[in-house]
Amino acid sequence: MAKKALITGLTGQDGSYLAELLVEKGYQVFGLVRRSSSGNLDRISHLSDKVQILSGDLLDQSSLMDVITESSPDEIYNLASQSYVPLSWTQPALTAEYTALGVSRLLESIRRCKPDARFYQASSSEVFGQPDESPQTERTAFRPRNPYGVAKAYAHWMTVNYRQKYGLYSCCGITYTHESPRRGTEFVFRKITLAAAMIKLGMSHDLKLGNLDARRDWCYAKDAVHAMWVMLQQDKPDDFIIASGETHSVRELVECAFRCVGLDWENYVSVDPAFYRPDEAVQLIGSIDKIGKQLNWQPQYSFEQLVELMVDHDLKRLSEK
Structure with missing residues (x-):
């Protein structure tokens, strides 16, 4: 039977490339889309007959629980957030609601409705802010310098804590800047x-x-989403930097x-x-030693x-x- 995957942030750069990848691999793909974003489906218009759109919002836990129950996914990829750093200074509370607390709601919904699902959280190099070493590794201290980075740091550690406390298969990919024609x-x-x-x-x-x-x-978004998928195929969950090195x-x-x-x-x-x-x-600059050795991933x-x-x-x- 085909694997099922749920993607939040489906209409974004990464969500659209990930949906393409999973469809190619034979997955049944569901996308969580806010009703206010439903008109912004340009990046996935070519996948309209291959991806099932479900309405939900990271601000509303009951909608997340409904979507997870309905789709019953094997894998969940959280790529949704307010991701434009300058905007996080003018809308810090909204950035926190989506990028930080939204992940808490999602993790809790997974724990209650589909605890055996594998979860990928899109972390960010912005968590390092002003790092004390370069290149950064998975052990580098977090020192975020903007509200977006602070929100991503919260989401990262909540993901790790749910893995440790509840045994969820939850991973964080600390992605550095990645680009594509859909950017x-x-x-x-x-x-x-x-x-x-x-x-x-x-x-x-x-x-x-x-x-x-x-x-x-800088790396290519297609390379980055492949790394996300590879992370959820391992026996044990872990966190990795995704970068060009x-x-x-x-x-x-x-x-x-x-x-x-x-x-x-x-x-x-x-x-x-x-x-x-x-x-x-x-x-x-991200060190890709760990992901290279453990997952055999390199940018193409x-x-x-x-x-x-x-x-x-x-x-x-x-x-x-």
């Missing part, structure tokens, strides 16, 4: 690849960015994106201090391949308009 344009990677494509096509003439020397650990600067990203369209980036890109973030004294796409893939996607999409 929102408010995020710097997509902002740059889209701008390069638009400038190449004469649809734009310049790009303003913040600190070009800021460095990030290397950093690149925003400057490298700009150079690579504009090289893909045959342009000199220095003719189009200017620095605007308004886009600067606070100083980052220690680099956020290089930084350059990811940039090229996204620029090509934006060029094609814009050319078809």
Whole structure:
């Protein structure tokens, strides 16, 4: 009989790629969608006949219990949250309700309604905030520096506590920044690849960015969701960092994106201090030693391949308009 999986955050970047992966593997896939999000199904429109949409909300525990009872999933992936860091400063309480307390409600619903389900919690490198070591490992202390990171830290430790207290098969994947053509344009990677494509096509003439020397650990969202699935196939639950294991600067990203369209980036890109973030004294870079050794997982796409893939996607999409 086919395995069943429930995905929260189905309409997001990761949710849509995970749904694709699970459908390919023969799963019966259910997606938890808030009624207010039901119109925003663009990323999964091609899966509409293969994924069953169920209405529920992380703010409402009874709806979570109903959905888990109805779908009776073997695996539950919680990818839903308020995930835009700047917004967490203007809406800190709402961020806490969804990103932190929503996980408590979900864990408690699993404990009561389907305690044998395997649970994946999307943790985040933002839990490290200003880490005291680089690269970070699964043992690095949490020092979040924004409300989103604080909420993710709460959710992470609740997941670990439910595993220890109730014996739930619950795992946390500490994901670093991961990108794809389905990424929102408010995020710097997509902002740059889209701008390069638009400038190449004469649809734009310049790009303003913040600190070009800021460095990030970027990987491909498809690689990340594969790691999530692999984590739930192990005999014992555990927590893992999901990352590329290397950093690149925003400057490298700009150079690579504009090289893909045959342009000199220095003719189009200017620095605007308004886009600067606070100083980052220690680099956020994830060690993938543990996930590599224990789960035999490695990213399949290089930084350059990811940039090229996204620029090509934006060029094609814009050319078809």
